[in-house]
Amino acid sequence: MRARVVIANSVGVDRKGRYIIHSPSRWTTSVTQNPFTWYPWELAYLSSLLKRETDCDVTFVDGCLEKLDTPRYIEKIVPLNPDYLVMESSTRTIRDDLNMAVQVKQATGCKLIFCGPHPTVFPEEILKDADYVCQGEYELTVLDLLRGQPTDSIPGLYPNPRRTIIEDINYLPWPEDDDVRRIDYGRPGIPGTNYLEIQMYASRGCPFQCNFCVCGNIYYDRPNWRPRDIEDVMAEIHHMKQKYPEMEGIFFDEESHNQDPRHFDRFLDAIIAHGHNNLKYVAMGSYSTLNTDLILKMKKAGYYQVRVGIETASEKVAEGIGLKGKFNLTRLRDVLGCARDVGMETYGTFIFGARGSSEAEDAKTISLMKDIVRNKLLTELQVSIATPQPGTPFYRWVDENGYLVSKNWEDYDGGCGTVVSYPHYSKKQIDRMYHQAVDIGRVYRGLQEAHRDGWISVFKRAHNRVGTVGIIKAGCSVLKNRFFGG
Secondary structure, eight states, X not given: OOOEEEEEOOOSBOTTSOEEEOOTTSOOEEESSOOOOOOOXXXXXXXXXXXXXXXXXXXXXXXXXXTOOHHHHHHHHGGGOOSEEEEEOOTTTHHHHHHHHHHHHHHHOOEEEEESHHHHHOHHHHTTTOSEEBOSSOHHHHHHHHTTOOGGGOTTBTTSOOOOOOSOGGGSOOOOOSSSOGGGGOOTTTTSOSSOEEEEOSEEOOSOOOTTOHIIIIISSSOOOEEOOHHHHHHHHHHHHHHOTTOOEEEEOOSOTTSSHHHHHHHHHHHHHTTGGGSEEEEEEOGGGOOHHHHHHHHHXXXXXXXXXXXXXXXXXXXXXXXXXXXXXXXXXXXXXXXXXXXXXEEEEEEESOTTOOHHHHHHHHHHHHHHHHXXXXXXXXXXXXXXXXXXXXXHHHHHTTOBOOOOGGGOOTTTOOSBOOSSSOHHHHHHHHHHHHHHXXXXXXXXXXHHHOHHHHHHHHHXXXXXXXXXXXXXXXXXXXXXXX
């Protein structure tokens, strides 16, 4: 009899009614309103791999996409009567995910396989409820387990030694697009995209190990960057265009899409040669490897937006984070200016409360944000609190120094408040600086909307979202934070 395997993304609505935005290899956060959903890429690769390499009956379900709370998720999974339930959990979601999984196990007798950052770091904790923990990059570990390989010989299956990364990621099939439709994750407008786009992955890994980073310190056993075969990516683009005629573009949501300039140049040539430049592209990359020629060719290939990790304007914070080789504000301005001049949008990410930060150092980042949006060097910006995810060097440092104010895992949410308080820079101060930065983004978006649609439309949309009181509060915050000032 074929083993029945259910691969499940995180619970979509937590016990407090907050919607989960689960981000594989990054920070998971939550919001009070119905959000977008990141495509759970590593679970999706696992699903397609198991379907290709085993005779198991594999079903992929996504509670985040369907906005399922625990009772509704259980109602969806139990009728599938799985022999194995595989979940990837972050620190933010571990309590709800385990609670749901244990109830499924009680109802079906299935074995629980837990993967992802929190199980990787706290395997003994997870094994109080789960049957297996797969650490790090987990696709091949789960595959070996379901093939029936002796458990004591499977690398990456705790307590065995960690498995090394997949050196040739071309071994993996294209990720799941049968049980879920990738197009359903592609709502235009969120997160910061302009078109109906699917998420795709032309590479995996990052050669850096910033001390707050989940992927560089937990998923992968060493710094790395692994590109896919360019022609295989072109074939996947062609396939997705044929499957979804309504698809307008692709979001390459990788750690560093353009890491190797020579490879990226060939990649852009291939998009043009295959005629795929009739699509719109967004990519998460690095400004340190971009130049004028590449930006011009990106524009020709159909890229309308590039996303870069700016993080900070402080040399002290950059050093504390570990941004060696990535921190160069002069180069940043040159790249953003070039992108602006050729008509390409730019999207920058910023963090507050990281190692090396203080109110004065983070104020430098606030000033940089104001300056580059005034000069139209950024089209969109993303602000996060430097959340010390367990297993990262940042977490170990704040824990050892007594800077953590909570070990309630649900508080480890990079969009809701810090769990760090330094002697010189309190939790209250960090949260205040974070919200000041968030306000800059809100004001900037409002100005862009007003320029495009008029102030009456902006006011109506804002009123529908937050009401009159919310608008007044936002206005007071704008004045308090001196958006138009220094």
